[in-house]
Amino acid sequence: MSKYGRKYTHAVIATDVVVFTIKDEKLQALLIKMKKPEFRGYWAVPGGLVKGEEGLETAAFRHLSEKTGMRGVYIEQLQTFGDPKRDPFGRVVSVAYIALVSWDKHELKTSEQYGGVAWFPIAGLPKLAYDHEEIVRMAATRLKAKIEYTNIVRGLLPRRFTLTELQRAYEIILGKVIDKRNFRKKILETKIIKEVKGKISSGAHRPARMYRFVVDKPQAVEML
Amino acid sequence: MSKYGRKYTHAVIATDVVVFTIKDEKLQALLIKMKKPEFRGYWAVPGGLVKGEEGLETAAFRHLSEKTGMRGVYIEQLQTFGDPKRDPFGRVVSVAYIALVSWDKHELKTSEQYGGVAWFPIAGLPKLAYDHEEIVRMAATRLKAKIEYTNIVRGLLPRRFTLTELQRAYEIILGKVIDKRNFRKKILETKIIKEVKGKISSGAHRPARMYRFVVDKPQAVEML
DNA sequence: CCAAAAGTGTTCCGACTACACCCATGT
DNA sequence: ACATGGGTGTAGTCGGAACACTTTTGG
CATH class of the missing domain: 3.90.79.10 (Nucleoside Triphosphate Pyrophosphohydrolase)
Structure with a gap:
C-alpha cells in the first residue's frame, strides 16, 4: 500500500x-x-x-x-x-x-x-x-x-524515401556508421524495397532516387 | 458472452x-x-x-x-x-x-x-x-x-552433459542435422562451456567427456 | 566553378561448409 | 574381434568489410 x-x-x-x-x-x-x-x-x-x-x-x-x-x-x-x-x-x-x-x-x-x-x-x-x-x-x-532481421524500419519512414534516409535510420538506431556501398548492395539484394518514379532534390547537389517497401506487412528478413 | x-x-x-x-x-x-x-x-x-x-x-x-x-x-x-x-x-x-x-x-x-x-x-x-x-x-x-543466439539451451540439459547430448538438443529443436566437427569447434570457441572432470560410459563404446556451462545466467551469445 | 550529397565495383580476409578416419570401450 | 558412439583437421567456398572516385545539381 x-x-x-x-x-x-x-x-x-x-x-x-x-x-x-x-x-x-x-x-x-x-x-x-x-x-x-x-x-x-x-x-x-x-x-x-x-x-x-x-x-x-x-x-x-x-x-x-x-x-x-x-x-x-x-x-x-x-x-x-x-x-x-x-x-x-x-x-x-x-x-x-x-x-x-x-x-x-x-x-x-x-x-x-x-x-x-x-x-x-x-x-x-x-x-x-x-x-x-x-x-x-x-x-x-x-x-x-x-531492426537487423526484420523490415520494421519501414514504420519509421515515409512511404517514399531515399536510400540515404534509410541508411541514416539504421545508423541512428544502431549507433554506428555504415558503409554506403555495402549498405546499398545488401539492402537492394533483399528485394524488399523497389525504386519508384520520381526524384527528390534537397539542396545544392545531385537529386536522389526514391524507393518504397515492396511488402507492407511486418516480416523477418535479414536486412543487415 | x-x-x-x-x-x-x-x-x-x-x-x-x-x-x-x-x-x-x-x-x-x-x-x-x-x-x-x-x-x-x-x-x-x-x-x-x-x-x-x-x-x-x-x-x-x-x-x-x-x-x-x-x-x-x-x-x-x-x-x-x-x-x-x-x-x-x-x-x-x-x-x-x-x-x-x-x-x-x-x-x-x-x-x-x-x-x-x-x-x-x-x-x-x-x-x-x-x-x-x-x-x-x-x-x-x-x-x-x-536457441541460436542465447545460452538458454542450458535449461534443457543436466548440470553436466556430453557434447553429443548438447548437439542432439540443438538438432532436435532446430529440426536439422549438424556436422559434429563444426559444432564442436563453434561451441568450444564461444568459451561458454568448459570440460569438467569425469567421463560417462553409456554402452559399448568410448566414454564421453563431461562439460558444464561456465555462465549460469541467461545471456545473448552467438551459439551457432 | 565550387560545394555537397548521390551513385557505383573490386579486392581481401575471415567464417562457414563439407568431408573421413582413428580411438576407447563393452560384450 | 567387432560393434558402437567419441573424438579430431583441412581445403574450398561464400559472404562481409574495407576502400575512392565520378556524377549531378543549386547557388
Whole structure:
C-alpha cells in the first residue's frame, strides 16, 4: 500500500505504447505530461486502462489516438509489466507495446486536455512516471535488435524515401556508421524495397532516387 | 458472452507456463488434464490466476509448483494473450511464460488432484483448452529462434552433459542435422562451456567427456 | 566553378561448409 | 574381434568489410 492509497481494489489491466520516431537525426519517443498532482513534472508513455470487452491491441490504439491524435500506426507487443508496486494507486498490470511512426505524418494533438505531448530523444529523457523509464529502455533495446532481421524500419519512414534516409535510420538506431556501398548492395539484394518514379532534390547537389517497401506487412528478413 | 456464462465480472490476470524438455529424442511440453466438465478430454498448459499482491513471475512459479511439483526452473516471459473471447468463463488476460527443464530432474506430481500431468511431443499435441495451442506454438517458435543466439539451451540439459547430448538438443529443436566437427569447434570457441572432470560410459563404446556451462545466467551469445 | 550529397565495383580476409578416419570401450 | 558412439583437421567456398572516385545539381 502506497502513501497515496489504493484506488482500485482489483487488479486492472492497462496498455502503454512507446512510440518511436526519427527526428532531428535522433531516435525519439513520444511522451505526455502527467496531470496527477503526485506526478507533477513527470512525463509518461501514452496508455491507459483496458475496457471490459476490449482487446489489448484495440485499447492500445484507442489510448494512443485519444492522447496523441495518432491513428493507423504500426504496433507490436513488447512485454508485460506486473510488479505489484509499479503503480502507487493500485495493482495495475500493463501490457507494453512499441509503435513506429514517421513523425512528419502525424500532427500532435495540441489539446491541453492531457497536459502536453512532445518528442524526447532517447538519450535525454525527462523524469518518467511509474516504471516507464524501464519500459522505454526495453523498447529501445528491442527495436535495436529487431531492426537487423526484420523490415520494421519501414514504420519509421515515409512511404517514399531515399536510400540515404534509410541508411541514416539504421545508423541512428544502431549507433554506428555504415558503409554506403555495402549498405546499398545488401539492402537492394533483399528485394524488399523497389525504386519508384520520381526524384527528390534537397539542396545544392545531385537529386536522389526514391524507393518504397515492396511488402507492407511486418516480416523477418535479414536486412543487415 | 459464451454459452457457459461469465464467471468473473472484472477482467482478471492469469499466468500460463509452457514447460519444455527434451525427452525420447523429441521436444516435449508439459500438460495437465482439464477437470472442468466443459473441457472434458482437453489438456492445458499449467497456470492460473495471479493473486492480489503477487508478482507475475511469482504467480507463474507458484502455479507450476502447485500443479506439477516443479521448482527452481528457468522461466522467461513469452507474450500476453488478451483476446476478450479466449476464455469462455470471463475476461482473463494471460501472461504466458516459457520454462525449460531437464526432464529427469523433476518427478512429476502424481496427485490426481489436477487430473493428470504428462509430457507430450510438440508434434502430436492432444486437444488443448482455450488458446493454449496458439501459446504452445508461439513458445516453440520463440525457443527455436532464441536457441541460436542465447545460452538458454542450458535449461534443457543436466548440470553436466556430453557434447553429443548438447548437439542432439540443438538438432532436435532446430529440426536439422549438424556436422559434429563444426559444432564442436563453434561451441568450444564461444568459451561458454568448459570440460569438467569425469567421463560417462553409456554402452559399448568410448566414454564421453563431461562439460558444464561456465555462465549460469541467461545471456545473448552467438551459439551457432 | 565550387560545394555537397548521390551513385557505383573490386579486392581481401575471415567464417562457414563439407568431408573421413582413428580411438576407447563393452560384450 | 567387432560393434558402437567419441573424438579430431583441412581445403574450398561464400559472404562481409574495407576502400575512392565520378556524377549531378543549386547557388
